[in-house]
Amino acid sequence: xxxxxxxxNSRIGFILAAAGSAVxxxxxxxxxxxxxxxxxxxxxLMYLILAFCLAYPAFMAELIxxxxxxxxxxxxxxxxxxxxxxxxxxFIVGFGGIVCAALIMSFYAIVAGWMLAFTAEPITTxxxxxxxxxxxTEQSLSRNLIFTSIFTILTIFIISRGVENGIEKWSxxxxxxxxxxxxxxxxxxxxxxxxxxxxxAYLIPDFSLLFKPSLVVSALGQAFFSLxxxxxxxIIYGSYVSKNENLVxxxxxxxxxxxFIAFLAGLLIVPAMYVAAAKGVQIFDANGxxxxxxxxxxxxxxxxxxGMGSVGIFVSLSFFSLMSIASLTSSISMLxxxxxxxxxxxxxxxxxxxxxIGLIIFTVSSIIIFNFxxxxxxxxxxxxxxxxxxIGMFCCIFVxxxxxxSSLLEELKSGNDNIENQLFWKIWPWYTKLVCPLxxxxxxxxxxxx
Ligand code: TRP
Numbered sequence: 442x443x444x445x446x447x448x449x450n451s452r453i454g455f456i457l458a459a460a461g462s463a464v465x466x467x468x469x470x471x472x473x474x475x476x477x478x479x480x481x482x483x484x485x486l487m488y489l490i491l492a493f494c495l496a497y498p499a500f501m502a503e504l505i506x507x508x509x510x511x512x513x514x515x516x517x518x519x520x521x522x523x524x525x526x527x528x529x530x531x532f533i534v535g536f537g538g539i540v541c542a543a544l545i546m547s548f549y550a551i552v553a554g555w556m557l558a559f560t561a562e563p564i565t566t567x568x569x570x571x572x573x574x575x576x577x578t579e580q581s582l583s584r585n586l587i588f589t590s591i592f593t594i595l596t597i598f599i600i601s602r603g604v605e606n607g608i609e610k611w612s613x614x615x616x617x618x619x620x621x622x623x624x625x626x627x628x629x630x631x632x633x634x635x636x637x638x639x640x641x642a643y644l645i646p647d648f649s650l651l652f653k654p655s656l657v658v659s660a661l662g663q664a665f666f667s668l669x670x671x672x673x674x675x676i677i678y679g680s681y682v683s684k685n686e687n688l689v690x691x692x693x694x695x696x697x698x699x700x701f702i703a704f705l706a707g708l709l710i711v712p713a714m715y716v717a718a719a720k721g722v723q724i725f726d727a728n729g730x731x732x733x734x735x736x737x738x739x740x741x742x743x744x745x746x747x748g749m750g751s752v753g754i755f756v757s758l759s760f761f762s763l764m765s766i767a768s769l770t771s772s773i774s775m776l777x778x779x780x781x782x783x784x785x786x787x788x789x790x791x792x793x794x795x796x797x798i799g800l801i802i803f804t805v806s807s808i809i810i811f812n813f814x815x816x817x818x819x820x821x822x823x824x825x826x827x828x829x830x831x832i833g834m835f836c837c838i839f840v841x842x843x844x845x846x847s848s849l850l851e852e853l854k855s856g857n858d859n860i861e862n863q864l865f866w867k868i869w870p871w872y873t874k875l876v877c878p879l880x881x882x883x884x885x886x887x888x889x890x891x
Pocket of ligand 1: 669772
């Protein structure tokens with residue numbers, strides 16, 4: 442099996458592919474939406490704390506499990522289990538993660554479809570097809586079905602071609618362009634009237650909101666979603682990392698890139714909302730809180746681009762096309778989770794597995810589209826706020842309580858001889874064993890209790 446397994450060809454290839462998985466709608470759609478909906482800066486602060494203190498250690502746990510296992514999530518978790526009950530547990534956690542990834546893909550494809558539609562809109566506007574432009578930018582069954590299916594087909598196409606040809610190549614091209622456009626847009630927004638108020642709302646926290654249960658749960662879910670945790674995806678990516686790589690620095694790089702881009706996106710969107718407010722757009726609800734919702738980014742940004750005059754069309758086109766590509770480098774990681782399991786478990790061809798699973802996911806997306814108000818938010822909360830943190834917590838339990846310490850150390854030593862003397866090895870093992878599961882558990886008890 443190992444001969445046919447994909448491998449990332451280079452260190453930067455892995456960083457970009459994992460960062461490509463991490464950076465996506467979660468950063469540029471999810472994070473600003475959540476920040477606006479949860480009191481701005483307080484959410485940002487809690488997010489940063491949880492991303493570094495809980496999501497990063499869990500990311501490392503999954504990465505190490507994957508590289509050690511050299512297989513899909515179920516097999517990799519089984520490899521570190523010894524007793525029969527542990528092996529059952531491994532199946533539940535690994536398979537649960539795979540199902541979670543597939544469910545995430547089903548709503549992700551819908552939002553990514555919106556990105557595709559908004560990419561097409563500047564073109565239809567430029568050629569004067571006003572009706573089409575309206576159809577592209579307004580919620581409708583037909584638009585959602587068509588663009589969700591286009592996005593799903595694109596993902597299937599890339600995944601069917603495998604790791605080297607698909608994931609790595611695509612990821613390498615995107616990240617620098619995305620950062621460049623985000624930075625330029627942010628600088629532009631900050632020069633506009635009203636932006637300073639937005640900056641304050643984004644950066645100066647109201648500490649009384651910090652421990653609000655709904656805020657903490659949202660921030661935790663957002664951090665896990667953004668790093669693609671608790672879905673077996675990082676385990677699989679870990680299995681494609683060469684034994685010569687230093688996992689600790691890889692993990693740090695990916696986390697930093699991911700958090701940085703989310704922070705940057707918020708720095709763009711929240712001030713842009715206040716700029717819109719200065720122009721008379723309603724951005725606060727009756728209670729004085731910022732209006733938020735799934736389509737926030739799709740109203741604030743086009744309004745901003747419109748205000749730029751004719752340049753706006755190009756900016757809009759490049760922004761939404763980059764976002765569509767960023768969504769693709771994320772969705773391919775989601776689809777890779779069930780596909781690699783099916784290929785290795787049932788021994789069927791990669792093409793066939795990709796097609797079957799892609800179709801199943803598209804069916805679920807369609808069910809969500811037809812029952813949008815009942816299902817969309819529900820599936821997001823179920824997978825990102827509950828599924829991901831809980832499965833991520835189980836991965837920490839695997840590393841902390843089930844995996845033999847000597848074998849864990851050996852895996853970490855590969856690519857990093859000196860690990861025993863580093864701070865990481867002095868803190869991370871007990872931290873993952875005790876603090877992560879406890880803290881994640883506490884967040885849930887806290888939220889259920891209130
Ligand atoms: N992290 C991605 C984002 O922020 C989403 C994502 C990609 C993901 N792959 C995943 C989420 C796997 C869960 C599981 O857009």
